[in-house]
Amino acid sequence: MASQVSTADVLIVGGGLIGCASAWHLADHGLAIELVERGHINAGASGQNAGSLHFQIERRFLEQGEQAAREGAVIVLLSKLAIGDWATLEDRLGRPLDIAMHGGLMVAETEAELDLLAFKVGRENELGLSTVLLDAAELRAHSRCLSPALAGAAWLAEEGHANPRILTDAYAQAAKQRGAVLHTGTRVTRLTMEQDGTYRVQLVEAGKERTVLARKVLLAAGHWSTRLANMLGLNLPLYPAPLTMSVTDRADPMLPFLVQHVGQRLSMKQTDDGNLLIGGGWPSRLERGEDGLPDLDRPALVDSANLRANLEVAARVMPALRQRSLLRTWTGTTCVSADQLPIVGEISAAPGLFVAAGGSLFTLGPVLARLLAQTIATGTMAEEIALFSPARFAKLDAFAVLP
Amino acid sequence: MSRIERGVTRPEPITIVIDGETVPAFSGETVAVAILARDQLRFRDDRSGRARGMFCNMGTCGECTVWVGAEQGAWERLRACLVPVRPGLEVCRCPPEDER
Numbered sequence: 001m002a003s004q005v006s007t008a009d010v011l012i013v014g015g016g017l018i019g020c021a022s023a024w025h026l027a028d029h030g031l032a033i034e035l036v037e038r039g040h041i042n043a044g045a046s047g048q049n050a051g052s053l054h055f056q057i058e059r060r061f062l063e064q065g066e067q068a069a070r071e072g073a074v075i076v077l078l079s080k081l082a083i084g085d086w087a088t089l090e091d092r093l094g095r096p097l098d099i100a101m102h103g104g105l106m107v108a109e110t111e112a113e114l115d116l117l118a119f120k121v122g123r124e125n126e127l128g129l130s131t132v133l134l135d136a137a138e139l140r141a142h143s144r145c146l147s148p149a150l151a152g153a154a155w156l157a158e159e160g161h162a163n164p165r166i167l168t169d170a171y172a173q174a175a176k177q178r179g180a181v182l183h184t185g186t187r188v189t190r191l192t193m194e195q196d197g198t199y200r201v202q203l204v205e206a207g208k209e210r211t212v213l214a215r216k217v218l219l220a221a222g223h224w225s226t227r228l229a230n231m232l233g234l235n236l237p238l239y240p241a242p243l244t245m246s247v248t249d250r251a252d253p254m255l256p257f258l259v260q261h262v263g264q265r266l267s268m269k270q271t272d273d274g275n276l277l278i279g280g281g282w283p284s285r286l287e288r289g290e291d292g293l294p295d296l297d298r299p300a301l302v303d304s305a306n307l308r309a310n311l312e313v314a315a316r317v318m319p320a321l322r323q324r325s326l327l328r329t330w331t332g333t334t335c336v337s338a339d340q341l342p343i344v345g346e347i348s349a350a351p352g353l354f355v356a357a358g359g360s361l362f363t364l365g366p367v368l369a370r371l372l373a374q375t376i377a378t379g380t381m382a383e384e385i386a387l388f389s390p391a392r393f394a395k396l397d398a399f400a401v402l403p
Numbered sequence: 404m405s406r407i408e409r410g411v412t413r414p415e416p417i418t419i420v421i422d423g424e425t426v427p428a429f430s431g432e433t434v435a436v437a438i439l440a441r442d443q444l445r446f447r448d449d450r451s452g453r454a455r456g457m458f459c460n461m462g463t464c465g466e467c468t469v470w471v472g473a474e475q476g477a478w479e480r481l482r483a484c485l486v487p488v489r490p491g492l493e494v495c496r497c498p499p500e501d502e503r
Contacts, residue, residue, distance in 0.1 A: 249480035323477060324480075325480040327465060327480070328465065
């Protein structure tokens with residue numbers, strides 16, 4: 001029996017931050033947007049992450065070599081755009097989003113780590129990011145809540161945090177107001193390309209099958225994007241990264257900043273309500289399916305040794321944490337790409353098929369969604385995101401068979 | 404809510420302190436039981452001041468979180484349904500005055 005067929009200019013798969021933000025931007029370009037989400041809005045990593053706004057460059061971009069330096073420069077440029085986007089987001093979405101940009105510290109515990117920070121600050125300053133190196137005494141004067149044993153820190157005034165539980169919903173509501181159509185509880189069962197290059201997307205919603213025909217499709221489904229690309233016989237080198245987050249009971253305001261660690265996995269911040277959020281990239285464990293392989297459709301399990309290690313690093317950096325109680329620990333699965341940079345843009349082998357996934361997409365989510373929407377709407381890749389283009393993995397699709 | 408008496412043999416009661424008041428409890432019970440046995444369904448208040456009470460009784464929901472006296476006069480926020488009573492244990496359903 002023929003199922004119901006409708007059309008959209010752009011069909012977005014995934015109701016996370018990227019999907020909903022892209023829907024909002026694309027609808028502003030006057031396009032007919034349909035977004036489909038298998039679960040509910042913000043159900044995945046977009047709502048489970050730490051909510052850090054981190055703009056200091058990561059350790060891997062400090063490595064010697066031209067490539068690391070070039071990539072670092074692009075990341076800094078994007079970070080500066082992201083700072084501007086975050087600073088105006090509450091106004092543009094017309095809603096409080098618990099955005100706090102009161103600064104961020106990347107701390108060092110050893111002299112070697114402090115040397116690395118000094119090198120990092122030098123490179124960031126060259127690239128126009130106004131990070132400041134604080135020695136132990138300056139850090140002590142700056143942030144009395146942190147351990148006096150720290151060797152120092154790099155400070156960036158624009159860093160901070162936002163609330164991942166409300167941001168995606170704000171984008172989703174704003175997208176609807178602009179006329180985008182969002183369907184939750186809707187699963188993609190088949191994705192094919194027609195002879196004329198149109199994408200045929202078969203969906204199941206509340207047990208009913210239907211089909212959407214769209215000239216353009218955006219895969220914004222986190223690590224599930226790989227499976228969706230697989231439906232077209234395409235390969236995305238994205239690998240699941242199940243992580244761990246924890247929250248303590250409320251405390252008096254003591255930590256207005258984001259805290260990270262240059263040598264350890266750590267992110268720490270205090271919410272408006274006083275709870276301390278602790279993460280930093282400690283792995284959780286994926287459940288196994290009956291076939292013995294990781295089951296990506298079930299929540300990952302907390303690994304108690306990693307949880308302890310995470311909390312220990314946090315308490316070493318901020319000793320007052322030892323007086324707090326842990327309220328809850330949860331897991332969320334983000335993904336990393338083969339070269340650890342996000343994959344954002346049009347897939348070379350499949351014109352009209354776009355992807356945006358690959359981690360760090362909370363901090364960079366708003367700006368990447370904006371630039372990607374511009375790319376999708378105008379057909380010209382925004383220069384700022386060229387580094388993230390899927391074109392760098394085009395060889396993986398050398399044997400793809402499309403109409 | 405009262406304890407079942409028929410057919411139950413309990414050890415000698417101990418005493419714990421709930422909101423400054425000394426109350427009896429039995430070894431093996433949780434703090435949640437001791438609170439419920441006083442006919443108190445209110446375990447804590449949410450941030451708008453509305454009453455919250457024990458829901459799952461198995462450590463999952465966190466609704467029964469109370470303040471429990473710890474070492475050196477400190478207080479810990481713990482789930483009442485998971486904390487066994489012990490002699491002299493102090494429990495507060497509102498923020499203790501010497502907290503914060």
